[in-house]
Each structure stands twice: as structure tokens, then as C-alpha cells.
Amino acid sequence: MSDYNVLVGGAAGQGVETLAALIEKAFHRHGLWVFGVRDYMSRIRGGHNFAQVRVADRPLHGPRRRLDAIVALNEETVRLHRDRLAENGKILSDAGLAVTDPALLSLPLERTARELGDPRVAGSLALGVVGASFGLDRAIVEGILAERFAGETLAVNVKALHGAWEWVTRHFPLPLGPRPERDRILVTGTEALGLGVLAAGCTFSAWYPMTPATPLMTFLSDRQGEAGIVVEQAEDEIAAINMALGAAYAGARALCATSGGGFSLMVEGLSLAGMTETPLVIALMQRPGPATGFPTRTEQGDLAFALTAGHGEFPRLVTALRTPADAFRQAARAFNLAEKYQLPAILLGDQFLADYVQSLPPLDFGSLSIDRQLLDPVAVGPDGEYLRYGLTGSGVSPRLLPGKVPGQVVMLCSDEHTPRGNITEAADVRTAMVNKRMGKQAMLSREVEEPEFLGEDGPVLFVAWGSTYGPLREAVEALNGEGHRVGALVFGDLWPLPTGRLQEKAPGKLLVNVEQNHSGQLARLLRQETRIACDRSLLKYDGRPFTADDIIVWSREEVL
Amino acid sequence: MSDYNVLVGGAAGQGVETLAALIEKAFHRHGLWVFGVRDYMSRIRGGHNFAQVRVADRPLHGPRRRLDAIVALNEETVRLHRDRLAENGKILSDAGLAVTDPALLSLPLERTARELGDPRVAGSLALGVVGASFGLDRAIVEGILAERFAGETLAVNVKALHGAWEWVTRHFPLPLGPRPERDRILVTGTEALGLGVLAAGCTFSAWYPMTPATPLMTFLSDRQGEAGIVVEQAEDEIAAINMALGAAYAGARALCATSGGGFSLMVEGLSLAGMTETPLVIALMQRPGPATGFPTRTEQGDLAFALTAGHGEFPRLVTALRTPADAFRQAARAFNLAEKYQLPAILLGDQFLADYVQSLPPLDFGSLSIDRQLLDPVAVGPDGEYLRYGLTGSGVSPRLLPGKVPGQVVMLCSDEHTPRGNITEAADVRTAMVNKRMGKQAMLSREVEEPEFLGEDGPVLFVAWGSTYGPLREAVEALNGEGHRVGALVFGDLWPLPTGRLQEKAPGKLLVNVEQNHSGQLARLLRQETRIACDRSLLKYDGRPFTADDIIVWSREEVL
């Protein structure tokens, strides 16, 4: 099997998500590499939703345009996606649907479901059809059902699976390799990020529901009991960030997650984090704006905003999440850096990254460490007064948790303050405090990570950031395979901006920024910080993620 | 009289403001040019506040360091400012204060006030002393008292004035010229801005108190009856901006005013203005941040934030206010541009500009026009459906007010929308709507105003923005006077950034950005938009405004 792409489509509420997830897991458990994307509307029932499940015998990094099979839960699915079906692709759909197509494999799904007495098993029937069609191991697929259902429900679903399996002749005879050990995981960006957050020892998290950040918080909420942490749904995003700051002050590792609109409401709190030197991690999962925009779709429209959000000047870390594995690692790193330098760290994700699902080697929890840089309580005797904002040689004031040392109190202050943390209006203290805060920015800039370089040094260099990593990587590999010497720099850390590798790689090349926004926000940032200008831009802002094909086709036409 | 600088100092609540304002008006009415600045603490009583009143026979643009006289309402005033007193300067203070100084002119102010039976007349006594000392016309000064007090209170204040006048020998024999007609005004930046807002026909304004924006809203509130407008104090800044948007939608010209923290809370609403193409003017009066910072002091720390504030991408106008006269004109222009292009306009002021008082030629109301660009209701017949977000050739959709045409409704929509204004999820509509919105940015960039050029073309070119205009102008003039060929470009419009004049003037010069912030936000913006980098920076972020002296001294030492 080289590279198969299956689309599952239907109306909201028809079970597209469940079916796609089952199919993904089934392929995954066969040792194949899976990459799945979601395209949902902002509604609960009706409309058109679809998922694309791509499978191959090598790691995958992005979605593909061409389809090898369509599993259609309604007619609209066929109408909307038929043109992308490969020449000998197949359409699997229920016999009850009004679809006529040479590629059609019409299945008695609904009827069988009714016969089995439970309309909800149509999904398992379809799973059986797909499993059998692709020559999967039935025991493995059954095992996946058993992880999701139990008792009666499981029984009827297994029955459905068996029925479908037997019914299907094998349409895609796939020589699947030996079933490997379970040495790979299948996760969304959200899940990998959530695992990173848990690994980082986040103990408190406050939020207000907002797509596409909601899945992260649901992930954490679902595990709060087992993890022994608190995940609190606040009355609004302002409460959420101020709760997180109160929690961080008291000693928790605290997280907020939201999307653009909620982040807008949080930026006053962000400024408070900056002024009060309170560590905080914010996951900003972008979606197309402005205002409500496209709630369930993707964009990279908030980079420029994140860089300077909040009034006044203060240091911050802004890191874009490139892949699920990157999200896992960056989450843990963000909590460490936020505490090391006592500042807010913003993790920039987006709906594409949050929702796509990918097969990966297991995440390495052992490689992570927790580095809190808290002041040892015994270091503060009751005689010497603890100074929360002390001007020490290190450039970072010692951080003590309140309530931990008798006789010592911990002052947090939103106004400009003295070393103790009391309000001041003195010009010289102000200058010293600004210098201290902004000095941390300079320290941080010495440990930011350079962008990852992909491909080959050649006449064309793409620059990108965050989740475009996957599609761009596939595009660069494909173009390299065609003999085009192209490369890419994909930024994770964006502020402070690491400039070394860009300055080394850019000279003499045609620079192309590939961004999921209208104004080329990375290109602007590069000009601002390095005066290096991009020559061309490939920008997309219709809410749908890039595919490698998009980049390849454009490159062939425009820059190669 | 060439250039006198008088400081009035005391504790909060001692009447520094009143006395300074009286002195300013007295000089102003003598046909002299006045420039006054305030330095207040964030408290109601106690602490140390002072005002500096500078007077000359030519227009003034900034404060000066050296003092010619100190009017001390308490000992601390002398202690804190004595070192700035010129060699033959004078200290005027009450005989009851423990001040011993060769420059002291000790006056029985409090005693006399007690004798007059009203301690609050100490101010008028001091005014009398100053008036007499400077050889002012007593009738004029009395007239000023009469504008402020009435009845009994006026009588006792006039009595105090007379007493003081007679008591004083003339210490500064000033040959004051003939009293000119009242052909000049004395206004703060706030007052000029407020006059501009009223002239622009702003009919609705919502706010939440926040220094240094409060005086503007108090100015408008005090006149709401006479002007026939509504000024509403909201429960919070979020309500304020959403009220303003509701009002603008319904047909008002709407304003919000706030400072950084409040602006942070407004940025979601700003994004809504961008998405829904609703005209709105926001006066962002900056103070030092982050968080609460220095509530009563000055900074230019929110430029970078204002440029990209709010999630998602949308067009906006960002214009810095350079002087009171500029504030008047820009306010009126901002309302016009906001309606012409249906977008939010941000006026960037700061505490220095808001509070300083300056003698000026009268503001020219006749030069202003109101240009609303509303769709003529008769143009929309009941047959053709009005499309709020119609994609017209002009690049701007026609704007109709709700309720004005039977059969027609006006749809405002925060989600991505169709031309009618209904929610859409279509990729092509999205792309067209983003292009339309951002296209307005391009149109606007063709009518932004180039920065004002001051001084001479020579080896050094300062770049600056907003309220540093005044001190920088004085510095450039002084340096030119000394034979140094230096010039300055002071930006008013900042976004879209006008780049022509900079590109013309910069080559071959040493570029120095003069900014009241830590990170050189204008310099960043110039690099981003033009790749022109500043060579040196003169930055100040202690909350106190630049004086021309600061710039001159630094320039002599560093770049001349």
C-alpha cells in the first residue's frame, strides 16, 4: 500500500466523526501511518461535514487532495467531492441514497442496521465495509469497537461489523504487512498538546468554551480526576485568565486556552502577567477572524496580534506549534520558560493542527523535565525581608510562593512597583523595573530555537511557521524528489525571533513566505527583525488548510 | 519678556491645578504664549503634584527644564525642584513654611487668608503675587477670577488678589506689550480634541473612566446638554465599545475613549468593527504600562499594540495626535475616514498631550466638513434587496441606516457573511470578503498624510510620532539656531504607514528615532514597512515627557 485517501462525509449529527475515528484507528493498529483531517461546519445538525483519512506505509504530514474512496452518508457528499475521486476510486454508500455513479459500491447499510434493530450501528457497518475492503484484520477492528462500546451496544456493533465484513468482496486487495507491536500512537494536535500539558505538571486551568480550543480543555477536564488537577469553566475569558494568574501566583502551573475572540478578552490579563512577572501559558488556537469569523476552520491570522497583544511593553514567549509531536514538547518547554523568566508564554496553534490526527512514534515523557526555578523557602530567613521584585544580579527576581515562609509575605502589584512590590511613582525605580522586565526578553532571546530547515539548499527557500509545517514538508520532499532544489525554514519560536539560521540561509535565494493569512504576517516580522524581505508570497485565507498539492502546483507555476 | 518658566507645586488637594490654570490664563490674556504641563500622582490628597507654566512672546511647543520661579505650596516643592531654579530665579512661598533660601520671597499668604476668613483664597493671593511680580494688568486677572467664581466667593478672592498685588514689590519688572484682542485660545490637548469631536458631529459616546482619557469624556459629558448628544458611562469598557458599535450601526457618529488597559478590553469589539465594517473612532490616550503602570503619567507604549490589536485581519486607521491643534483636526478627519471606509479609526494620544495647555490661534471650525458617505435611502427601492456587504465596483459596500427604508433591512454580522449579511461557510465568499475588507486598507493607504518635516536637511534626521512633536520641534529649532543642520519627520498617520517622505529624506542621513517607550516601536514599524533602519535611538520611559533640553543635550553628546 502506498498512499490511500478516504473521505467520510455527511451531515452534522450523522456520525462522520465517529466513523472516521474508527477507520483511522483501524488502519493505525495495522501499523500503517495515518493522517486525518476534519472539515466541520459551525452547527450541530445538518449542513455538510467531512473527514479525510489518509493512510500510507510511511509517515504522513498533511492532507491530500485526490481521493481513493468516498464513504458517503448522504448524497451531498458525493456531489461535493466526486471531482476529487481518483480514476479507479470507489464510492461506498447506502443503497437507500439516490446516488448513481459508475464508481458506486451500493451497500444495504441502513436496512441492515434496521434489521439489527439499532440505526446507530450504521457506522460499524460502514467500518466493516471499509475494513474488509482494505483487507484489515477483523480481530483488530473488533478490538477498537470494544474500546469504545460495552455490553449490549458492543454486541450489536460487533454483529454489524461481522455482517458487513462478510458481505463485502474485497475491492482493494491490500497486501498489509505483518501487524506490528503497538509501538505507535495516533493522536490529534489537541491530544498531543494535552499530553504535553499534563506532562508539564499543569495543575490549574481555567477556560471558557471556544472552538477550536475547546477540545483541549475537554481533554484536560476529562482527566482532571485521574490527574488530580483542577480544570474550571469560567464565566468569561477575563475571569479565566485572572483565575490562571491567581493560581500561578499561589503556586500552580496554570494554563488558559482559547481562540482569537477569547484571546482578545484576555490581553489585559496578559499585560498583568507581564507587569507582575507571573508565569502563565496560553494556548491560542487560531481560527479565521475577525470577530466570529469561521468558528470551525483554520487560519494563521493572529501572529501579529500575539506578538504585541496587551498594553504597554513586556517580555513574552511566542511559539507556534508545528506538529502534534512539537506541540507536546513545546507545551512542556513553555511551562519551564514561563517559570524560568516569570513571563507569559503563548503557544500558537490553529484549528488544522488542533483537529488533525496523525500516527506518530510514542511521545517521550522521559525526555521532559520540570524546572520551576522557585526560591527555596529556607533561603529566606524571617529576618531579611523577601522582595518579590528584587533587583538581583541575575536579571530575574527570586520567586517565592505565598504562605510558605512564616513572617514573609509575597506582594504582587499591577502598578509600577518597588522591589518589595509596593506602588511607586519614582522615575528611577520605573526605569530600573522596565529595564529588568525587558532584560528578560534579551535573556530569553538567547535560548530561543532556530527554525527547522527542511529539504535542500537551492534557489528557492520557503519560510513558514506553525502548522503549515506538515503540508510544506510533504511539498518540499516531493519537489526535491522531482529534482527541484528547494528548502524551507519553518519557525516554531517566533518571539523573541531567532534570526541566525535565516540570516545564514536567505542570501541569494528567492524567499517565499507560505502562510495561512492575508497579509503575510511572518514576512512582516522577518522584515522588522532582520530587514530580510520575502520576494513572493503564497497566502491562503479561505479557512481550509494547505495541502502539499497546493504548494507544489503553485511553486511549479510561479517560482520553479 | 523672552521665556519664563514658573513651577507651582504642592500636595494633591492643595489647589495646584487651580492656581496654575489661573496663572496660565492670566499670562495668556496678556497676549503671551503659554505652555503648561502637569505632573500629578495617582492619588486624591497628599503626595506631590506640580504644574509648570511657561510663558514667552512667541509660540511654545514643550516644557522647559530650567525654572525662573517656584510657587511652593509646601516645603517639599522647594526640596524637589530647587536645583532647577535659574540663578536669579525666585521662590514664592508662604511665610509659614519652613523654607530658608536666598531666593525666597516669603509671603504671608495663609495668614492673610485666615484674616480674610477663607483659607481657600490662598490661591488668589498667590495669583496676585505672581500677577504683580510679572507686571500684569490687574483688571485682566480680576476678569479671570470672575469667570471662575461668583458672589461672595468672588468678592473675597478679588480682595485677596488686591491685597497681594499691593503687598508685592515688583520683582520681575516685565515690560509687557499692549494687550491684544482676544484672538488666541488657551487649551489642553484634551480640550482641543473634544472640540474636534464636537465639530465632527459625534452624537454618541460611551466610556468607562480611565486616566488620562477621563478629561475628554468629562469635557463631552459636561456639554452633552448643550450639544444635544449622549455621553454614557458604561459598566465596563467592553460595554462601552459595543454600545458605540450599536450606536454607529443605528446611525450615530460614535466615539470611545480610554487608556491602554481599557483598550485591551475593547479589542474584541475593535475586531467586530473590522468584520462588520462599522465606523468607529477610538481615542487611545496612552499612559505607562503594562497593567496599571503609572496611571497619571505619559508614555508612547501602545503603538505596536494599536497597529494589530484585535484578532484576525482587518483594516484600520491609526493616527497619532501631535499637538492640540492637530488633535482638533485629526478628530474630525478620523470620523470622516471611518465612515468613508467603514472601519475603526484609532487616535493615539497620551497623557502629556492630553494634559498640557498651550496658547494657540483659534481652531478653524469653518475648515472642517462632515462627510458621511451614507447611501441615499431613495436609491434603495423596495424591490431591489439592499445588500449591506454588497461587492460593488467601488470596493466599499453601500451603507444604509436601519429603519430608514420601508421593506429594507440592514444586516450586521460578526461571522463571515454573504453580501446580504447572512452567515456563510463558503470558501469563495470568504476570499471575496477578505479581499474587500483588506482592499479598503489599500484605498486608505492612498490618502494617508505624510509626516511633517521640521528643520533642515542635513546629516541627522530625527523620526518621531505623536506628542513628542512639541519638544522635538523646539529642539530642532534650537539646534538649527546653533548652526546644526538637523531635521525631523514627525508622523501623525501611522497605519497605513505613509512611506514616501521617509524614503525621500532618509538616504544618507543618520536616522534617530525619538520615542517615549523602551523598544522603539516606530523604528520597528519603519523597518517592517520600508526596511529603513534607525541608526540611533533616544528613548525615555520613566513616565515624564521629553523636554527640548533632553533632546538637545543628548544630541550634542551622541550624534552631533
Next chain:
Amino acid sequence: MTSPRRFDVQEERAWCPGCGNYVLLACLKEALHRLDKQPHEVLICSGIGQAAKLPHYIKVNCFNGLHGRSLPAACAAKIVNPALAVIVSTGDGDSYGEGGNHFLHAIRRNVDIAHFVHNNGVYGLTKGQASPTMDLGRSTPGQAGGVRSDPLNPLALAISQDAGFVARGFTGEREHLIELMKAAIDYRGYALVDILQPCPVYNKVNTLQWYKERVRPLGGEHDPADRLAAFAQSLEGDDGGIPIGVIYRKDKPTFADRLSHLAAGAALVDKALDPRAARVFMDPFF
């Protein structure tokens, strides 16, 4: 047109089958019809959520703003153009969660608007988290282990702040709801109607049937002018039956009545704008 169909628009509704929002919309059209309103005379403001999509499905002016922020926009629009009948029709998350502060202060401001809250106990559009009115202890996506906060009581709150028109409606009682809506729109001042709106997808407890078994229309024995009695009614819950109808009612001056400085009848939207008219404000500065 003289039927409620003049308010129809061709727009696919993004609501689930069986959702109470359909009934609510139909009742609103009927209420407007009975009030003899024309589409251009009405403005519906909403925030974001399933409920908040309502103004897209009815032909009237629409301000579909931010989640939680429809009240300030609605109040201001009414202040600027009093000729508009202004209605806020939006979700319980929107009105009581994100928008809680505006709810509180809209009562105090008493602008002449009607506020219809689609109370389904959940955040529908974001897939079923608890809204502020959901019962303690219920597990939801996002509140694993159950809701940890007491439910908000919007009616008690409104009465506590002396709102002039406080009512509860139910989509299972159409005629009753239509008349409530009419009365609320007609009322001079801020009028709250909390509307029990079953969400068959995410709220499996407070179903249509569940409510039907519990609601109890307030009859003549209840005096809506009696604030303490109204407060007591607003505390009534599942056991004593859930009262629907006008719980509290009081005439009081509206915001516009208190805008003494604006000549009666003068609408800001119709004000002639002229820069020179403002010159007089410069006089004191000479």
C-alpha cells in the same frame, strides 16, 4: 403583507430537528405580526450561539454581534433611534455567562428594549458545556465530574434589581409565549423574558416533556406588582412547579425619560451635523 409571513426569509436554518428555537422563532414572528410591526421597524440584536442565529431567519434589521455583547449594542441602537423596536434574542450562555455584567447593568439603565433569553441550560453551539442555568452536579463535556457551581437564577436577579418587566416563557406553550413576547415588546423599559427552550441534543434532562410536567402558568392569584411575592415565585423550582408568565411588573421611567437634556422626540440619528455649530464651545478658551 398582513400575515406573519412578511417576516420570512429564505435562509437555511442551522438548528437541529426538534429544537425549541424553531418554536421560539415562530412565536416571535407572530408576536411582531400581532403588534403590527413592519420589518424595517424592528431590530433584533444577538450574540453568538445557536440561539443567536435567530435574526438570520427573520426579515428584520439584525445586529448579530459578539458573544455576550448584544445588550450594550441594543441599548445604544435604541438610544440613537427610538423609532426602532429593539429586541435582544440570544442564548443563556450569551446573556448570563459571557454577558452577565451587561445583563446586570441593562436592568439599571432601563432602556426600552425586550430581552428574550433562549434558556436551554447548555452552550449549544460549542457542543454542550453547562450554561450558567444548568443544575449542580450534571456532567457535561467540559464539566467532567459534574457542574460545581450553583445555577444562576435570572428572574430572581432581575427582581432583586427592580427590573420593570420580568417573565418566564416556555416554547411548549406557544400562545402564552406569543402574548408574553408582545407584552415585553410593548412594555416601556427593559423587559426580560427567560424562555425555557429544550435542547434535545445536549440537554437530555430538561426536555420538552420534562418541562411540560412542571410548568405552571401564573394565574390571577399572583400579583405581579408585589415585589416580595414575585421574588418568592422566582425561587420556585421543580417541586412547586415552574411558574411561567409575568412574575414582576412595574412602571418606571425609562432611560429616554431620564435623558432630560434631549428634547422629547429628538432622535440622535436625525440630528443635523455641522462643524460650525460647535464653534460656540471654543468661546471659554479665549
Next chain:
Amino acid sequence: MTSPRRFDVQEERAWCPGCGNYVLLACLKEALHRLDKQPHEVLICSGIGQAAKLPHYIKVNCFNGLHGRSLPAACAAKIVNPALAVIVSTGDGDSYGEGGNHFLHAIRRNVDIAHFVHNNGVYGLTKGQASPTMDLGRSTPGQAGGVRSDPLNPLALAISQDAGFVARGFTGEREHLIELMKAAIDYRGYALVDILQPCPVYNKVNTLQWYKERVRPLGGEHDPADRLAAFAQSLEGDDGGIPIGVIYRKDKPTFADRLSHLAAGAALVDKALDPRAARVFMDPFF
């Protein structure tokens, strides 16, 4: 130290002479003293305003955050470290204006904190605009022509949402205030004490004297467990006298009680953090 002086700090107070805040501060120190608290065991959270400067003038832990946002920070700090006695001491503008939504939802959340509102009817620090509790019609800088909104009634609001401890104090009644503060801090759950705090500079009507003539300590005839009676008391105003004391009181489970998934006594602040402990959460993804 065994006197309230252990809470003293050397810090100049930026309050005006004669301000009620001085008394409030002294009472708070005395209450903490009587409760036998040590400085490091107490956390005072505040927003921005004159009242909000309080934690700078007392030696305890201090979270002096944003205007209007002290409640969420306070609740979270308490959740993370239950050993801290957490108090919010801040202004009426802060608590009921900018922070109104948090007030509403803090009641629902019922975290064990005490909330002391310095109610002076004005925004002191910004120079005298009306706060939400100011009377209708009063002219202020910013409300030329008079306040156009009805005053907020915080006690009625809290009772309407079944807050477990609702009280009013007065800086003119020190011993009474100290005991109220003690009781509020001792109360398990969210406790509101709205404190009448004269502002001699900006509120020339509600002066110390004015209040002295009107306040009326609640005596034994009032049953604070009776919610309707409490509500009626909360509506009492100038005429019947302004009641001070505990108006409503009820025991109910706190937020921590409802956090069933955290082992009793386990403080988040003391949790040992280890990345490998989270590895188990990856298992379902193989």
C-alpha cells in the same frame, strides 16, 4: 507578636484625611488579630482604585491585580492553596461595575473567600464619577445632568443568588464591623460584606454623619436564615433605616467540597510534578 501591630507596614497611605478606608483597614487588622492569623497565612486580593490600595498598607500576602478582576484571582488562589485565608478588599466600582460578572459568578462558585466591598458610591481614584451604587439623579464629574441608572443593590443580588453569607457593615461602627469581618472570614464559602465607607472628598451626600443618622443594626428579631425576610431587609433604604449586620446566612457546600476528585486535604500547590506520571494518559492512543 500578639497585637494587631504585627500587620503593620511602613508605607505612606495615599488616602485622603478623614477617609473611611483608614477605619476599614484598622478593623481588618483587628479582625485578623482576633482570628489569630499570621501575616503569611493571609492573602488579600484587590483591583484598582483607592480602596484597592489597602493590601499595600497591611503586612499580608497581596495580589493587587486589575481593576474589577480580583475575585477570579482570589478564588483560584484559594483553590490552589486552601491553607491561605483569602480576602478580597476592594472598591464598589471594582466589585460591582467593572467586575460585576465575576461578582455574580463568584456567588455561584462558592469558593471559601471573604469579599469586603468599600462602598463609597463613587469612583474615588478617577475623581468622583458615580459608582453603580450611587443614587439616581446625582450629578458627578462624568454624569453631567445626573446619574441615569438605578442604583445597584448588591445585597439583594447576593440573596437572589443564594449567597451563603450576606452582610452590610459601616465604618462608623467599628466593633460591629470587626465582628462582621471575623464572621465573614470564618464562614466556609463566599461571604459578602458590603461596607458603607464615606468618601469625604467626592461623595458629599452619603457622609459619615448621614449614615450615622440612618444605619440600624439588625437585632434578634431578624432571622438571617429566612431568605424572604433577608430579601425584604436588603430592600430597606433611607426611610426605614439602613440595616447593618448579617442579613442572610446559610450553610452550603463550598467549591472545595464539590471538588470530589481531589483527595480531601490535598493542596494543588503541594502536588509533586513528574512528567513520567503523565505517561499513562498516552495509553489509549496506541
